Amino acid sequence: MMISVSHITKTYNKGTIHAINDISFEVEKGEIFGLIGPDGAGKTSLFRILTTLLLADSGEAKVNDWDVVKDYKKIRNGVGYMPGRFSLYQDLSVEENLNFFATIFDTTIEENYHLIKDIYEQIEPFKDRRAGKLSGGMKQKLALCCALIHKPVVLFLDEPTTGVDSVSRKEFWDMLMKLKAQEITILVSTPYMDEAVLCDRLALMQEGKILTIDTPEKIRASYPLQLFAVKTNHTYKVLNELRNYKDTESCFAFGDSIHVTFKTPTDEKTISKYLSDKGDTDLTVEKIEPTIEDSFIQMLKN
Amino acid sequence: MEPVIVTEKLTKKFDDFVAANELTFEVGKGEIFGFLGANGAGKTTAMRMLCGLLKPSSGKATVTGFDIYTQTEQIKKNIGYMSQKFSLYDNLTVKENIRFYGGIYGMRRKEIAVKTDELLSMLQLQGEAKTLVSELPLGWKQKLAFSVSIVHDPSIVFLDEPTGGVDPVTRRQFWDQIYYAADKGVTVFVTTHYMDEAEYCNRVSIMVDGVIAALDSPAALKKQYHSSSMQDVFYQLARNAKRKAD
Incomplete structure (x- = not known):
């Protein structure tokens, strides 16, 4: 050593x-x-x-x-x-x-x-x-x-x-x-x-x-939840909407997208639907692998 | 979009050295404008001219409608400024700092009182109003420094590397504050070395060797430079910079 x-x-x-x-x-x-x-x-x-x-x-x-x-x-x-x-x-x-x-x-x-x-x-x-x-x-x-x-x-x-x-x-x-x-x-x-x-x-x-x-x-690899990335041209608006979603565990801006996790398992369609009901249509939702920064944020929160 | 910063061929020379070379750009009301560049590219010089602290050698510019040659005092009253070395007074309390800056900007006592309550509740620092700033954690100081820089409701706030040294969660809470201010119509002019923060801006300019080498939205810049990140765009533009030694 x-x-x-x-x-x-x-x-x-x-x-x-x-x-x-x-x-x-x-x-x-x-x-x-x-x-x-x-x-x-x-x-x-x-x-x-x-x-x-x-x-x-x-x-x-x-x-x-x-x-x-x-x-x-x-x-x-x-x-x-x-x-x-x-x-x-x-x-x-x-x-x-x-x-x-x-x-x-x-x-x-x-x-x-x-x-x-x-x-x-x-x-x-x-x-x-x-x-x-x-x-x-x-x-x-x-x-x-x-x-x-x-x-x-x-x-x-x-x-x-x-x-x-x-x-x-x-x-x-x-x-x-x-x-x-x-x-x-x-x-x-x-x-x-x-x-x-x-x-x-x-x-x-x-x-x-x-x-x-x-x-x-x-x-x-030890990140405990499924992480989603939402890409939109209206970051601030969508950020607030996702934070108000009942099932959201964490939600923050991350580079060119918003990273979000949920308390119960969900899928891309459910999230897209929630956001399009709020009037946000021009966006993409996908499952992604966490980065080190995601892991750090997760640990800081606990 | 109504422009609040307009520059045309703005230039600053120090003897033979051209620190800022014919900068031409506009920044709109409520825009979050990222001002990037390698160390020594000329960012600080440009920013000091826009804040009315440094006389240009040639070119034109107005900030919130005021001329940067002749109306620097009006400019100073209408802008906010925060740098990584915040200008808070460590041995004054949170409340005293807000009152001090309100006073400096000529606000009335009543206005200051209203503003103080508003800021403290927004920052969730009501319980810390009488705490000395020296006793606050760095992240809180940073948020307070930002609030103090917009205490007088300026049209523009200049942020010079505001998020150094804090953890990723605090950094994001700080950006929430920036988004909120921009949403209320404050123009945010920000420099940073964190390339993920460049992605948060509506538009970004990248200075290389005294000139603006690129200016567009992060998405457009990434497309133009066939990159997946602003980190890579920046690297492509800045790696051949000649001015590394200053």
Whole structure:
């Protein structure tokens, strides 16, 4: 196991706020493990405990068999951490930042250049630019290079793609896949559900607890109800009508359609009939497979 | 549809750099208009001009009928604005925040009182009227920030990445609020990085390197670019952007 977390609890404000509430999980070598959840779920506290920047109230955690309390120096030397907030030196250039991080980890850019080559080549044209003057996507790539320069055994990425446009997000995940191929274990958090499916396994988190841990496929397969998609040009109107339907269990806008479930089994015709009686004729109703986001919404509701 | 935003060749240059290049578009009353683009495409520059915060270099534009060169004060009174870094005061209560913004927009005390009751019941925050904003969960703050941004019944509300950091359920409750406001005739001008939210808009524009590269309904854009999702449309348009470094 590259990461093992056992009954970790962390409270703030003299025990009144449970940031992390008795969490346990394990991550295997070479796995991309996702922590998926909104702000306040406890993701950042967990990262800070695993990178030895914060002490848990109780429980145990190990990274590469190093204990987060006793072996904190080994962890600090052996892992890479990209915090949620941009934490490079804004007044140093791209190249100076990278040199700085290589030096404090007692290595050189050349020594592990193969690890960062693909990423660094994209920012190399701007190597003399100050880090503070880079775009969001570029800052994120530089931060990843700096976290990788000492060839860490585990990479901790706290919301690396928040606020980054979807093209840069895709490029970033392509890079993570390449790092995975080099057997670097990755613990990554994200609020974006479309990134969840790219993880080998994931933990859905809310308010300091883990709602479920599994592969994306199994989480989707465990969805308890038949899901229907209704497509219409009058989303707001149909949304309200479906919510007022006596048998509706849940109903929400989802991309270009409305996703809806019912308390008792039903079929497309019954739903179409109900809506056409309300004057909505130009629409389609079909049974669909749930996405990870549907599963998460279902769990948050309960 | 009666237009509330009209721009014609709206341009902003910073020295040699053309941040926004000849933007021409209209947004109608009650429309939910998605304003998308990669980081650095020029969205913020365009939005700041439309809010009367930045003088254009050339081109024309009116917002709610007011000229963006000469009538910026009138524009500011007739629009609402909310960004991801909400402008709520953490150490004021929910009610005090509403009163503060009502006051800023020159509403009378009686109007503010009526509006406060209306907003609190709509948000189901009656029980929290005297709670400090710092003690509210993020999702509630977000809904309150939106309500405060339309407290003075503006014709348009500008939302700059309003839904960052919240869970999928809260994100949808927020969109319910947007739909409701649009249904009442408020024009919603919204930027987002969530491509599923782009699908919720009536029309969407996608900026690439300072120009509007595409503008249509999500359905029409998907058809035009032979895509099944806005995610893919966006990717096709933005992946060749040159301005990645700014």
